[in-house]
Amino acid sequence: MRRLEQELRSLNPSVKLLLLLAGVFHAAFLSSAVVLLTHVLTATALVALGRVRVRRGFALGALTTLAGYTWVNYALFVSNLGLSPEEALARVLLLDARIASIILYSAFFVGTTDPVALATSLSLQLRVPYVYAFMSFVTLRSAPVILGDLENMMVFRRVKGYLSWKHPYRYLLSLLMPILYLSARRATLMAIAMESRGFGKYPHRTYMKPTEITLRDWVFAALYSAVIALATVAALAQ
């Protein structure tokens, strides 16, 4: 089991992403119960086998999304389209299965993929020029800084008594200028730091932790395709 978890976590991120997307499209186009059930089960299996640690916030969010989606759709199916409760329920469950499988596939993807590996894979496998792919790092590491700044800015506005509900748009505008200023300044400093470390000097570079497409990826692709094919056949046979 441990071995399986490790294998799943070592899959090439691009391969994983493309296969999961194919799965999502498959579920969307062949919306029969068999196909959707297969996807939900497969996705759940992947999450379980990959031992993805689902955070409580995520799980709660996912459940609320599903609940909200279910409720709104059911209500509209009945009131808007005039369907009978049983038919409405059936269609709602099918839609739920679709959303659930997308959420589960997403959890699997996020839970087993390291951002560094993803960016590297974009450059190496999907041939995105590394200067673009590596900007993901800049975005990701700027995130806590920007969020921290926003939080700080709100603290000082409270101290100054700069009320937010009087003119809500003014409050937001007052946040925009400093953020743009600080972002422009940081962007310049980071660019200088990066270029002085050779960033962008050559189109190619060395990767200390390269991502590759290995046998593992082919096996996964084959297995996954097989599952999808079987489900398709079963659906068409009905």
Place this chain on the structure above:
Amino acid sequence: MSGKGQKLTTVELTFTAILSALVGAVFLFWSNVVWDLAKLTLGLLFTPIIYGMWFIGATLPAYIVRKPGVAILGEFLAAVFELAYGTQFASTVLLYGFMQGLMTELVLLATRYRRWGWATMMAAGAAPALWAAPADTLLYGITAPLTREQSLVFWSLYFVSGALIAGVLVKALVDYVARNSSILDSFAVGRELKGVA
């Protein structure tokens, strides 16, 4: 004059990346709070009036930097942010980011990255709906409980919202900042609005 065929400088790249972090944070707020609020208060049919906010990852940096590739990069990086910070739809968010950015990029390509008036921005802001509306319908079945006529209204709101929020609002805000401060002077928008070559 901004022209196509100009390579992005490292500063423009990092600025887009940092801006995308901010945009991504806004996206998460928009998905988790505003979308649900809108559904509750406006009803499903009119909810897409807020959808345009999810296109600003493409139009905001593109309008500031005015060079090829920024729209795709910006929207994609904002999607990467969402991926890392707990969106529930991680498997599709990157594809959405890329395709929505691409749609804006195509509009800007058609104008050769030289026209930045209200019409262009409205088109650039509405363009990502060409992906978002069909994708939401096909992948998420979002219009399942709507009638054909209602669906048309629903889809058209994607475009209207895009044009207004990602087009008009973005242009108005950036023009204000560029004209009234030197914050954006090192980017194309600052140079062009202030008449420096």
Place this chain on the structure above:
Amino acid sequence: MGSPVVRVRDLRVAYPLAGKRVLNGVSLEVGRGELVLVVGPTGSGKTTLLLTLAGVIPSLIPARVEGLVEVAGHSPVEEGVAGLAGTVGIVFQDPESQYVMPTVLEEVYFPGENLALPPDEVARRAVSALKLVGLEGYSNHRVETLSTGLKQRLAIASVLTLDPEVLLLDEPTAHIDMRSAREIYRLLGELKRSGKTIIVVEHRVELAEDLADKVVHIRGDGSCEVYPSLRALVEKVGAKRLAAEGVWIPPEYTPTGHCEAGTAANSASAPLVEARDLSVSFEGNHVLSGVNLRAGRGELVVVLGPNGSGKTTLLRVLAGTIRRYSGHVSIAGSPPHPGKVAFVAQVPELQFTERTVEEEIASVLQSQGYKGAQALQRARELLAARGLSGLSGRVVYELSQGEKRLVSFLEMELLERSVYLLDEPTFGLDMKYSAFVVAEVERLVRMGKTVILVTHDSWTLFLLNPRVYGLSKGRIVFEGDLRALLSSRDAWEELAFHPPRFLLRALEEGDVERAIAEYSARLRCLYEEAGAGA
């Protein structure tokens, strides 16, 4: 000496929308293995000189450059930053903006990877660079968890992996604690001995003084003069002139003054701010544990401690914006609330909400009850009264760091609150503006305000006369006055504290009390005349 590594002849640089040249006829030569200290007024061409030598100007920052610049056989103006990667390394003041990758090891791999070096070479250089700066135990740490001092060392390590001949450092210690600052200069000393050529811009000249082979003084008009030592510079230019330019002249170089010592802190009054057994935790981390702090009316309290010690959290609790804590906290007898304090930010831009200085001041006045045009008028009057009319119409983001600090202080004062919370008020400031901050703090204390000041700036600390709390990893590890602080050597390391050289010597001679008074007296005389706008 052999041919110089760095050669500059009649360099003239002007920024696009500026009227005059920022560098006007600068010439200098630096030999291999020399360390050159660059000093001059803030906003002068010091940073511009470094940026030009690094190739940043004009490739990344547009400017008009004339004259000859040659670094290690390359032409920075033509080759740009990328062309010089591997020959020239540049380190800036802000450690937060100099790293890209998530972990330490990935960050030191980054340069080698970019230059497409073979993997074992990348690894070898990374490991040796980390060892050189003393970060070898941190390979798998996430960079964002490091203190600013360590981040700055990481920046140096990252630059060193490319084995540059020339190292340029722009105020490398401006944002970090004094202990880390000394370690960085120790490191620079080692690098110099190993043959690297180093050019460093530094306000706190005593750190670089012993290492410097030359001192370059960039004057306000953009011209420059080269001196063989700091003493030669001080003798020629004069301590007062240099102080007015923002250089932290070590007291040894200043004439003995007859200026008064600072106002004594009034500790007899009942506490206005009180924290008893305060503890705060976020997600399992104990940010503050059992903190006890008291400050009375008209009292100055300094909280000393390194990055990550919980200082900012403490201020936030006192400001009433963190409400989840255990223990007892009260401001003027009742729980803390944002409306009770004047909180001056470490980064002034975070306080600003408007575009121009007068609009900014006016917006604060509006919250005091003034209306629209009336507020603007009053703002102009207030600025004029302080001698700051020149700043009135300027956009806040275009001000210098020191000017932003002035405005941030002014707007908080207008709130007329009785408790002041100052978060690293001398952060990123030169001596002239640090002196302004000191003068402001004393004025507030004289007015009877309670001032709680958080800092890691040893130099400014000894110009004040506070009661000091030492905060380390969320706990108070020291409480007492400055003399007691100097006597508690064992606390220095956890507080990332290191006293200025003048006081360190006095400590060894056993003459601390007099030295503290003299330190303050000598520097006061200097900066009172240097004075900063207010």
